[in-house]
Amino acid sequence: MDTIQEHKIIGKKRKRRAALSCNDCRRRKLKCNRELPCNTCTKGNTAWMCTYSRDNECTLVNPDEGGSPRSLEVTEASFTAALPRHLDSRIVPQELAKLEKKRYELLEERVKVLESQLATISQGMVVEPPKSDEHSDDREPARIQPTALIGLLKGNNYGTFSYGPTSPVTIVVHFPELRPFMRSIYPSSGLQRVREEMRAWEDRVQPITPNSVLSVNRLRDLLPDRTTTELLINQYMDTFETTYRILHIPSFWDDYKSFWEAPLGADSDMEALVMAILACVLCTSTHETTRHNPNGSTFRSRAITWIRACEAWLKRQSNKHRTLAALQVRCLRLLALKTTCLKTKEIYQETQEHMGFVKNMGLHRDPNILGSRCSIFNGEMRRRLWATSLELELQASIDRGLPSATSNLEHDSAVPRNLNDSELHKDMQQLPVSQPTAVFTDSSFCHILMQTAATRIKLCQMTNGIKYGPNDKEITEYEEEINKALEKLPNWPDPRSTQVKTHLDLHLRQFLIILHTPRALQVSLGNKHQALYSTLACLEAAGAVVDSHYSLMKAGNFTLCSIRSDYFRAALVICHIAYHTNDDSSKIILRVVQAMFDDTMDKALALLEERCMRPGRGSHQYWYISAARSLVQIKLAPHRAELFKRQATDRVSRLLYKTLSLQDDPSEDFLANEVILANNPNYSEARSNPYATSELPVDPITNSGLRLDAQSLGDASEWMLDNFWFLDDFPTLQ
Template identity: 30%
Template sequence: MSTRSAESRSNSPDASVEKRASKKRKVLSCYACRNRKMKCDRVYPVCSRCQKTGRAEQCTYDPRLLEELPASGEGHLEGGIGLNNFPQPDSGLGPTPNSNIAPDALTWKLRIQERRLGLLERQIARMDNTRGDVNAPSSIVNNLDDHEDDPKIKECFMFRGKSFKTQFYGSTSPMTLIGQFPELQIFTRAAMSIDSSMGRIRGDFKAFRTRRKALLKEKGPKFQGTDAEILPMLPTRSVMDHHVALYLKTFETSYRILHEPTFWKEYHAFWEAPQGELTPIHFVVILLLILAATKCLTPEQDTVFIGDSSIGREAASNIIDACDAWLKRQPRKHLTLAFFQQNCLSLVAKRVNCVKMKQDWINSGDLIRMAMAAGMHRDPSLLAGKRISEFETEMRKRLWGTIAELELASSIDCGLQSSLCGLYFDVPPPANVPDEIFHTESPQAPVGRPLDHFTASSYLVHSHRSLSLRVHLMQLLNNPSTNLQYSDVLHYDAQITSILSSFPTWSSPESVVSGALLNLQLRQFLLILHRPYAILAATNSRFAYSFTACANAASSIIGSHDLLIQRNIFALNHIRNDIFRAAMTTAMVAYNNSSFPELSDPPLNGTAPITEPPAPKSNPAEWGTTTKPSIPPGVQLNIPQMPSNNLMMKCLVTTSMELIERCVAIFEHKVMSLGTGYMEFWILCSALSLMPASSPFNPAMYNYSNDLRSRNQKAIDGITRLCFRVLAMQKDPEDNFASSLRSTISTASPPDGHSSFTNVVVPQGATPRGPGPESSIMGVPGVHGIPGAGGLATALASGGKIMAPGQGAWDDLQDMQVDMSGWTFPDFWAFDMGGDS
């Protein structure tokens, strides 16, 4: 019986198969190229050779290879399993078990497969139609023209410089939007040719910054990074108390860097230590970086400027330089909790003050690599035994989540791939608990609160849920080989909207920053995804939803910042570029969906490109008398008019103009707090001036040249008003910068003899007077009625002072890593060239 059983087993089909089975080598090339013994570039779903020879339907790959290799971009197969083990956005918070491919990457691969099947079905349908087959499957016929009207979206990027002195900015960077809006470029060049004062103001800023750079270069490095340089920079305890409280209220409710009970224990011990006791320098560095991060966040009305930069930003920059020099001297062999806290605080301080932003992506990348080298990207439970405490486990989770968010935000703003793309990490999110629940001696892990209960760690907990999607979108949007179709945009729109609707609504006042940040970091992707299609809404009704989606996303972004500013919270306006992105996207979409009626006075078509603005004329009365701005040959500047035959477009364009106005006001807060970002403000003023007029268009009464001049002057008035406010708040009114700028503004009256300064208010106690010999400007006695910006500058020179209605925060293009001197319209871009290196 046993013999028969053995025989039956040996003769069984399974046994014979098992004996003969051998592991086949995977075929990397497609089968078509392999059979023809041709070289295959292994592009998925169809290699280029099969595509060129018309054999796309024969291009197939080894199924085992497709199961193991993730698709990158449009389908280039890459070796290795390197994608993150992220949780799905709508699932739990833990990593996906037994999965080597991120859910979003897997979904994208399935969509590529579906697209390939659709391509094959369309080819079969065409073959059947050619043969006169009227019985073709209905699914094939329905899919025949699914994507025939999808426009070809070009890569959006900025590549400037020459030789090896180049900089690259990818699709997700807000600065690349400027290059996608050629009409705005032409408009700004026309404005600078109309009024030569813009060129002189530009020269004042550039000359001041050139002198400042030369002076700093002569002096050499300001700090050597010694302990003796650090200690004298610490202010008194009363000053430090205010800044620490502001920091904890603003940043520690979202990014988690410190453990508050432990920090307060060290803080009190530091100030109460007896004289002569050894000073913990590492803790002093943390205090100084907190001071730098909050230096420009107070809603003070009397902001003072040193040249073009606010005195708070200058002080913060000095502190950051000293702390960075100290950090460079510290050994990295044995890393500590304080080391990662110091580096995180340094990144936050630089961003909130817009200092050294050209190196931000590099610095955040270095920090995340140091964290990876320390194993912070892996689950702390892998450290078996007593090598890590529960307190350290929780702090590692918090710090990794903070570092990942900071690095991802920097990558989006620069348009460069994040280090998280292709990285496997399985560290779980931190527990949703307040800091008081655990301490350095906690014997067990803290038990998390419900997700709808707000704690200081709630932001990291909920942000972890969308991390997979955001990293995936970053990888797709900054990959030039990605062929996103409109169905993909709607797919990701639905995912983002679903995640946003799943966030709880907290009633705690401390949750306002966390809630706004969760909203902003997802809404920005809606603007990026929908913009290419929203600009086509007027000509293709299929994309009308994208215009609505852009307007809704911009409105939500602006509303979040408005709410924060109303509560005197300026941190997110400083540290992020949402306002500039929202304004530029909205302006571009509104312009392209406006009407452009035929005119008897046609738009100007120049015969030679602009290189420099007109040289200053000897007689100030002659300035700004140019009647026809130069425009590059072959390019027409069409002035948009309000849509008249499409009610939906008219409503959306009107709403967009209101949103841009709010963006200009919010960005002005940023500039007047930091003293940087003048070029972006000039761009926003120009974009607002280019928008359609609210009044009905009358072709019989319309004059193109007059309309263009009026719009140009409106944009110039906006930036001139801002420069005047900076001049009014100089710490030293007699320095070279102030004297030069005052001279420029005082002789630069507009051609029509007046200028609007709606944001300049009368000083307290001053009363505006009517016209007459005893009249005064802005209520400053003894100054007679001099029109325009020149009159305001003369009032200042006579001792008058003008206060702004509100102070806030700014940003700067050179601090946003862009030096525009190599562009084809250098007049405009050279305006804000200087800044930190």
């Protein structure tokens, strides 16, 4: 009997229980309060997706037919049964029609959202769809991730050079009007005439200045007199050594006192160290007026000879028995390459090689793990040299537009202590307690800067992405973090702290420009209000960067303008913003630009003039800013176009004529491509050092027949922005 009843129950057609939840809650098996929109969809920011279906609720399941559902005719009663319980008693046909209309309105809104997202994609923005999570109560809203700034490639085939988003040259990609303007004003200008005069000078001196190899018995033979040497060393101590910590000052002076009285013999560590210091500081020196020769300034030529001599000395050093002096010479060599504009296209490669060397030494690990194998004094010197190497590599990565090599490197070397060098000595058994940051010491720069190293390394990685850059939330968070760090910078009364304060400010403030530049340059691709804020932030930060450099230069300190390029980036950003902001919708920006443009451009050009006159290289950057300034002035005052065009070329012509008027007859010693130390019997056997794996690096400018590639306008592609990929591929920004 029970069996018969059971078969009857199974054979009956059972009506599926009405699902009262909205479609999304039912699919995700979430609790629904049966409102329109429901609480779950509202919390998940998907209220526009909250709908109640009729088709799926009114189905019968027939076991005899294999359990497949069959649809019933949708009637008013069946739809009412599928509505939320608290609504079914009050539903009338007219209200059903209203609900149906509301549902279609929600669908239309959804279509509009999808269309806007599709339009955003077509304009270069990537929309990440919300991730589906069956076990989550909230749904993440669609997140718009900005694309990264487009970088540059220069050259052809395998002879290319890459410049990423944070490289100053990348701004040229978003300033497509600049290149045609430069090409239009060059013919029949003073630049052509000065080019012909420079070429005549080159042709006249080329036959009498063959590429040479300079052979000397010892390094000391290349040093100037003692008075000049000490003057340059003191200048180095007052400038470079207040920021990048490479030497232990008391130990250096103790060894230096006996250096001149020591008998002549094999080259000592002190000779190489002194020569590296002189090469580093000479082009920033004010002890005499520099002259010029076909290789650049006489300062640069002499410094290059010293750099070559240091490289020859490094080639002789054992890679197994490394010394502190060898590591110090390596760090000083990198600074010397910057101040002399030697191998400018390879400075990133040089810093990466140096970073690989110090990582191989284990400087990224804290010396405490070595225990008694590393003295307290040497441990602190290791921390200082690691901090210096990290900062040099990070800045080179920013200027080249590539992520830092330390982005994914785990390092636990502690921050150098805020101590004066007089508190450290070789026989010490315990490190003194670090001074507060409000107390200025010899190591304040490294101590403070390393506290923000992780943030700056992360920003370098984020802003140099190939596909994506930082989104709006990340920009806001990092901007706030940088501003807090700037506010915490102490204002020391010590006059020796001027360069330290300026350098700390520049290291942090450059990231405000880098963070906001994508939104400021790509106004049409983002929110207008966000673009307005980023544009104003860029103008403020760029103006502050130029002012800081200019104030230091007017005080007679040319160190930072010789090793940094952030003022060049700042000037390009200001010119771009000024050129593309003169419509009625940006009156605020236009007023700011008009108030600061002329004064800031005067300062930027003065900095660039000093930068290219001291080493005799880099005048093409001066040409970029001069042309960009005139282009902006023409946009703001079209009736004076001819005057501004003439000024763009005349400024550069005056600079090059000034260089030409200071030309001296070249000296063979100053034009040496290589220095050989004749007193080294094992010269050909020195293979342990990385420098010994190949021939000594040769200055590409000197080795190319002494042509003034940085100043010869007809042959140098940098002058007309030739051979840069993408410049002809992108439309003009509106």
